[in-house]
Amino acid sequence: MALDNYYDILGIAPSASSVDVQKAIAEKRREWTPRTGHPKLETRQLAEQTIRNIAEAETILLDTSKRRDYDQQLAARVVAPELPRTGSTQERDWLQIARDYLVQGNSAQANYAAREATNQQTENPEAWFVRGLSSAQLGAYADAEFELNEAVRLNPNDASYHAELGDLYKSNGLWAKALAQYTRASQLEPSNVYYSAFVGLSEGALGNVEKAHDILKKAFEKLPGDDTIRYFYGLTLQEIITRTWSTYHDGSQSILTENQLNHSKEKLAVIDALKISDIDFRNDVNEIRVNVERAEQVKLWSRDGLGGLVAGEILTVVAMLNFFWIGQGFVVLGLLCLGLAVLWIFLWVRSHRIPGWKWNWKQSSAFVRQTGLQ
Template sequence: MDLIDYYELLDIPRESDVDTIKKAVRNQRKDWTRKQNHPNPDVRARAEKRIQGISEAEQTLLDASRRADYDRRLAAHVEQPPQQSGATPGRNWVGIAQEYLDAGNATQAHMAGTEATNQNQSNPEGWYVRAQASLELENLANAQFEISEALRLSPNHAEYHSVLGDIFVDADQFDTARKSYEHAQSLEPSNPYYALGIADTYMRSGKPDLALPLVERALERDPGNQGLKNALASVIMGAASNKWSTHADDSMTITNDAQLECGKKALVRIETLGITDNETLASIDEFRRVVTDAGTVRWYSSDSLIGYGGALAVAVIIMFVAGGGLSFLAFAAVVAIIALYVYRHRMVDWKWRGRKLPNSVTRTGIQTSVSV
């Protein structure tokens, strides 16, 4: 337990190259940062430790000399697995399993949790820690059975219902997951994090407007909670972008002024939250870039540049060669051609997109201004 396997922590092979390591670090950090707002306090505590471990893994594996030394120590390290049932019955296998989970070793955590339930099948904590390990191992069938056993032994334990909600979320059964989080909230209404679990099911099912009031109320009850502020910022961005035009691949684009205004209002609200988390700030910066780009005036190229140039040249020639009224009409034509080119090729980004994208895209999302 004294040497953490960073490769297992990041879920990558030991021969992984630098790009693979960077991608794994980015994905794991994003996932565990989100879990810092988890309804389950055990998961929140584990997320704090896991993020620290991810940072240590990043510093070690992305430094060639440190990685070489670490690989030598890891190869020489002999991990002592949990003993088979019946041995050293006095050991705290639930605690050992929790330590393995904190270290990112879900396989050993499950073995230790299994030892706990082998020694005492009526121990709900053993089943509970087994379920958490199975969930990290993405063995949802085992996880559901194990947490169901914990609930059978302790049916009014809010955290157990929360884990059941996690399992259903991973299985994309968001309505069922929501019922589990709501049950947990009914058992422990003072815990604001269960509202985040409910809100997450709405976000994942494409209904951020339903998630927004839940997170807002949770933050009102605990206004200094940075985790809730991060969650609210994410929901505000989700609720705003959900009002933008939607492509066939479900990506979002701003195609009218109402959608742009919606994005601007979201940024104003987010600025009041005082976000300090780097991952959340990165998401906000990307959202701000999209909104800023959509409202930026640019020149756009023309497929009819030769036609514009030819018409302009003819009008100029006539203007100088002809006299009287014809020259005046040619001058008016020059002005009209230039004005038409400016009108059609210098505009805000959202207007250009609105012209170029098919109606099947531009007709989606809000079309007139509404509150965020």
């Protein structure tokens, strides 16, 4: 029985830590889960097989004992040579062979067979699609872009071709191109929630956060139990929070108004309700939460002027005692000094014991105060 290389499947090194394994598993699931509902049989089968492989990798690589045994098996594995096949290349269905290899997870063989298929059927969009899919799996992005564009050229009304091309652009950070392809896929197949979700993700990556939020919120409302869409929605909510904060000259941000604080708390509650378990996501949320809690906290943020207050209090108390000691009409002045002593303490505490957001506001320049949600 063949031994799957889970490290290759997850795209990590055999020396990867458990944390790195968990991150890779989460990323791969987000990448492949949407494809389990793909209209193309071969893509759907590949996605289903990949999800099964990811689950197996999770079971083995996150168990110390199982991982040790697996590593020993992997190190001892000998790859047998591929036996040559007989028969005329013209008699064989290379497209089906490519699909079969793709489902088996053998991207290299799938790519070879798909090349034969495109040679046999130069105007067959499916052949170009499978070839592009296998090239993408091999990391040959330039080849994959050309091949998937050929599939789109030959059949521009297939939403899955556009979506796959969008995935390729997304994986390379070409968000404007990805947006164009996802938008076209969504137009051709409006009922596919994943297509619209990826439109929202692309809008967010391009800085159109409010638009991304609205799109992803609708996608989440349609598929509230989907981990991928919840994750995308959560990312947008994080951006929605921090973009309302005030920005300093060095690019750092802080909460300077009560509206910023309340808005952040409201969106944090929505994020918490999503119950996203991704480690990096939770760390980012916790950083936001620390800033929100600091902005909400009421305490003495500075002892500035405390020395002057103490000196003034001493002088006032001394004067008060002198007036009381003299007596007669000076008692009123003594009481006035007592009142002043209490008033100065009250005013000093009131000006220094404030919410964190108000302290941030007091410490910021007029320019910074004008940024963010007012």
